[in-house]
Amino acid sequence: MPPISELMMFAALLAIAGGIAGLLAGLFGIGGGAILVPVFYQVFGLIGVDEAVRMHLSVGTSLAIIVPTSLRSFLAHLKHGAVDLDLLKGWTIAVPLGAVIAAVIASEASSETLRIIFAAIALLVAFRMIFNRESWRLGSDLPPNPAKFLVGTGIGVLSGLMGVGGGVLNNTFMSLYGRTMHQAVATSAGVGVLISIPGLFGYVWAGWGDAGLPPFSSGFINWVAVFLIIPVTMIAAPYGAQLAHTMSKRQLETGFGIFMVLIALRFVYSIWG
Incomplete structure (x- = not known):
């Protein structure tokens, strides 16, 4: 057991990280995983x-935090009837399967590999945010199976490797096929549930017994971070949302895109810098 002073410093850093993540999540209107992972990477x-497990721990802990937040968001959207339940029912196997595959990959992948994956997807997301056009469409309705099943599995894999709830990826998928952003965001909350629950158990299994993990960790999940971050982010997020109302949709998209570019460059620099 480390000294109390070190645990207090750890808790203080996590509380600050949670405040930053909550503020940015509220500002940019996302679940926070894309923000939490790089913040955790810095704090850890x-x-x-240990560098060998730091990225794994960041991703796994982020997924654990997404469980209650995505479930709460999903139930709220469900009451308003905005969720595409047919899509979610069709993905009850596909998305969790992808999240489990991600945990298996993470159990064998190096820290560098996970950072490269995060940076690559972050750059793709940034491209969409910065250069997004309403006219971008691939069809007027969602594709049938097996394409839809494969997309769900892919969203589960990529989100599980990034430690995110799948919101940005699913929003992109649904909007490219003519669905409103309101329905896409509501449905993404359900996708987050399908990713985070199997992802949590998968990352506990993937990291079980690994050396170099901080105190109060189960595999690649650090419970100190989980229980500190959730309330702090929920307190800070409304302030970010208030700030968002002072900006246009285009400014928010561009701002988040630039933020993701900076995060991607940070991870690239950590590997080759």
Whole structure:
């Protein structure tokens, strides 16, 4: 057991990280995973977590935090009838399967590999955000199976490897096929549930017994971070949302795109810098 002073510093850093993540999540209107992972990576580095497991721990802990937040969001959207339940029912196997595959990959992947994956997807997301056009369409309705099943599995894999709830990826998929952003966001909350629950158990299994993990960790999940971050992000998010109302949709999209570019460059620099 480390000294109390080190645990207090760890808790303080996580509380600050949660505030930043919540503020940015509220500002950019996303679940926070894309923000939490790079923030966790920095904080875990400051307390001396082994580089070999730092990215794994960041991704797994982010997925654990997404479980209650995505479930709460999904139930709220469900009451308003905005969720595409047919799509979610069709993905009850596909998306969790992808999340489990992601955990299996993570159990064998190096820290560098996970950072490269995160950076590559972040750049793709940034491209869409910065250069997005309403006219971009691939069809007027969602594709049938097996294409739809494969997309769900792919969203589960990529989100599980990034430690995100799948919101950005699913929003892109649904909007490219003519669905409204309101329905896409509502449905993405359900996708987050399908990703985060199997992802949580998968990352516990993937990291079980690994050396170099900080105190109070189960595999690649750090429970100190989980229980500190959830309330802090929920407090901070409304302030970010208030700030968002002072900006246009285009400014928010561009701002988030630039943020993702900076995160991607940070991870690239950590590997080759």
